[in-house]
Amino acid sequence: MLNYVMPLFLMSSDVAEVSQAMGSDPIKELLVNLFVFLLACFVGFEVISKVPNTLHTPLMSGSNAISGITLVGALVVAGHTYFDIPAWLGFVAVVMATINVVGGFMVTDRMLEMFKKKDEGKK
Amino acid sequence: MTLLEISVELVYMVAVALFVIGLKRMTSPATARSGNQLAALAMLVGIVVTLFDKNILNFELIIAGVVVGGLIGGIAAKKVEMTSMPEMVALFNGVGGASSFLVGLGEYYRTGGVDLNVDVLVTIGLSILIGGITFTGSIMAFGKLKGLITGNPVTFPLQTPLNGVLLLGSFAAIGYGLFETGDPMLYLIILGISLVLGVLVVLPIGGADMPVVISLLNSYSGVAASMAGFVINNKLLIVSGALVGSAGLILTVIMCKAMNRSLTNVLFGAFGGDKGAASGGGHGSIDKTIREVSAEDLAVMTAYAQRVVIVPGYGLAVAQAQHAVREVADILEGKGVDVRYGIHPVAGRMPGHMNVLLAEANVPYNLLYDMEDINPDFEKTDVVIIVGANDVVNPDARENPASPIYGMPILNVDKAKATIVLKRSMNPGFAGIDNVLFYKPNNYMFFGDAKKSLQNLVSALKEV
Numbered sequence: 107m108l109n110y111v112m113p114l115f116l117m118s119s120d121v122a123e124v125s126q127a128m129g130s131d132p133i134k135e136l137l138v139n140l141f142v143f144l145l146a147c148f149v150g151f152e153v154i155s156k157v158p159n160t161l162h163t164p165l166m167s168g169s170n171a172i173s174g175i176t177l178v179g180a181l182v183v184a185g186h187t188y189f190d191i192p193a194w195l196g197f198v199a200v201v202m203a204t205i206n207v208v209g210g211f212m213v214t215d216r217m218l219e220m221f222k223k224k225d226e227g228k229k
Numbered sequence: 230m231t232l233l234e235i236s237v238e239l240v241y242m243v244a245v246a247l248f249v250i251g252l253k254r255m256t257s258p259a260t261a262r263s264g265n266q267l268a269a270l271a272m273l274v275g276i277v278v279t280l281f282d283k284n285i286l287n288f289e290l291i292i293a294g295v296v297v298g299g300l301i302g303g304i305a306a307k308k309v310e311m312t313s314m315p316e317m318v319a320l321f322n323g324v325g326g327a328s329s330f331l332v333g334l335g336e337y338y339r340t341g342g343v344d345l346n347v348d349v350l351v352t353i354g355l356s357i358l359i360g361g362i363t364f365t366g367s368i369m370a371f372g373k374l375k376g377l378i379t380g381n382p383v384t385f386p387l388q389t390p391l392n393g394v395l396l397l398g399s400f401a402a403i404g405y406g407l408f409e410t411g412d413p414m415l416y417l418i419i420l421g422i423s424l425v426l427g428v429l430v431v432l433p434i435g436g437a438d439m440p441v442v443i444s445l446l447n448s449y450s451g452v453a454a455s456m457a458g459f460v461i462n463n464k465l466l467i468v469s470g471a472l473v474g475s476a477g478l479i480l481t482v483i484m485c486k487a488m489n490r491s492l493t494n495v496l497f498g499a500f501g502g503d504k505g506a507a508s509g510g511g512h513g514s515i516d517k518t519i520r521e522v523s524a525e526d527l528a529v530m531t532a533y534a535q536r537v538v539i540v541p542g543y544g545l546a547v548a549q550a551q552h553a554v555r556e557v558a559d560i561l562e563g564k565g566v567d568v569r570y571g572i573h574p575v576a577g578r579m580p581g582h583m584n585v586l587l588a589e590a591n592v593p594y595n596l597l598y599d600m601e602d603i604n605p606d607f608e609k610t611d612v613v614i615i616v617g618a619n620d621v622v623n624p625d626a627r628e629n630p631a632s633p634i635y636g637m638p639i640l641n642v643d644k645a646k647a648t649i650v651l652k653r654s655m656n657p658g659f660a661g662i663d664n665v666l667f668y669k670p671n672n673y674m675f676f677g678d679a680k681k682s683l684q685n686l687v688s689a690l691k692e693v
Binding site: 132135136139142143146147148149150151153154155156157158159160161162163164165166167168169170171172173174175176177178179180181182183184185186187188189190191192193194195196197198199200201202203204205206207208209210211212213214215216217218219220221 | 248249252253255256257258261262264265266268269272275276279280282287288290291293294295297298299301302303305306307309311314315317318321322324325327328329331332334335336338339346348443444447450451453454455457458459460461462463464465466467468469470471472473474475476477478479480483484572574579580581582584585588589591594597599
């Protein structure tokens with residue numbers, strides 16, 4: 107196994123060098139990001155447009171939990187440096203985003219576990 | 230790109246796929262719970278793989294932050310009552326917004342604000358602006374729902390122009406930031422403006438419209454997360470934020486449609502609050518006698534009915550009467566009565582609020598009928614039991630063009646053979662409007678706390 111994997115690792119640093127030399131194009135990067143953003147918006151509209159009224163509250167709570175994805179950004183900011191302003195800002199950001207994520211998913215789960223059909227419900 | 234960076238990107242793609250599938254599964258009651266768990270898994274995957282980013286040095290702060298946040302969020306989620314769900318969602322949303330502007334600010338400080346591309350500067354500004362508005366706006370919504378801030382719309386002259394000026398000012402500041410790189414003060418000013426804007430935008434909106442506001446703010450927090458993604462060039466953030474942003478927006482539009490009001494009317498129309506009986510709109514001439522009914526009379530009425538529909542409203546939530554109402558339904562079903570629940574889209578503080586409460590009381594969800602599905606059946610219904618719902622059953626919305634709620638789609642309960650309204654007193658409901666249903670000849674008032682009244686009904690039914 108190792109003799110397949112090692113060359114890959116050795117090659118990857120070459121790949122890094124080459125793309126450095128070519129120069130990563132920030133405009134192209136931005137355009138790709140915008141493209142992806144646009145598509146994601148359409149996906150969001152399509153997926154959510156068909157929700158029964160019953161599920162509107164859990165959905166609001168669940169999508170709120172997903173918006174806690176900011177946590178990923180907070181981790182990056184908090185972790186990049188040692189105990190200076192950005193790190194502390196990042197720390198608070200991590201706390202806030204984690205509250206959003208953990209609280210949001212748990213509260214949504216509490217709401218959803220109660221949805222039972224007539225035959226499986228306990229009477 | 231190194232192999233590690235490639236792997237991270239690939240795992241991000243997996244996380245995105247899981248988010249979309251999870252969200253899709255949340256649109257059906259049978260798969261909703263697993264959909265939520267899938268989304269949570271996606272979140273976990275995204276977070277774990279980010280920690281492999283070789284740029285992360287400071288694990289102590291991260292672990293400390295996650296532990297603190299996890300404890301706070303977990304404890305809050307476990308202890309909150311179902312009736313306070315809307316407030317909780319507002320609060321969680323608010324802290325999410327705070328996180329976004331902190332990420333924006335943090336990135337600015339980390340890079341020193343120099344050598345940044347135009348798009349990064351703009352998105353730092355936007356994530357601060359949107360995150361700030363989301364934060365204070367959500368706190369305002371929380372306050373209005375909890376009654377800490379008045380539920381009346383608060384207006385002052387030139388309010389909308391002021392908000393417009395502040396908003397334009399912040400855009401100008403973001404634009405100005407493109408020239409002066411290096412001074413964080415500009416972005417702190419943008420933060421200040423956005424925090425103030427969040428308060429000012431929610432202030433003139435009545436407490437009754439908070440569900441729409443929360444849904445809109447939920448959308449904003451998604452967009453803020455997406456902007457943060459543009460700042461640090463992270464596709465997981467960009468896509469997930471956009472998903473939440475568009476989901477929240479559609480939900481908001483659906484809610485406004487259910488109230489038959491446009492979004493602009495909700496945001497700028499200063500609707501609702503204790504405007505008093507004056508807003509009833511030309512009721513001077515009608516006969517205002519009401520008929521009362523006792524638990525025993527009601528027991529007889531319902532036990533011998535063929536079809537009964539229960540209409541829950543916010544009063545049910547306040548009185549925590551969902552279990553008592555299910556007991557009534559059980560006894561009636563035992564006597565061969567067809568019992569169903571009619572749920573108005575904006576009953577309660579949030580859409581679907583009633584459904585969650587009734588599910589908590591073990592009411593099977595196939596007995597819950599949407600307004601469109603149950604409205605045609607009221608003519609064939611013998612008794613409608615209205616528990617703490619008010620404006621959503623007010624015929625004025627259908628018949629009286631002078632009424633502030635005219636045009637709002639309602640449950641046509643007045644078409645049934647008899648309606649029973651459970652209320653604590655004759656005080657007006659959330660929109661402060663007198664309900665003509667109370668004075669109709671086939672309506673009966675059943676005064677008292679909803680839970681007590683229903684429990685009395687249960688005892689009376691056992692005697693019939």
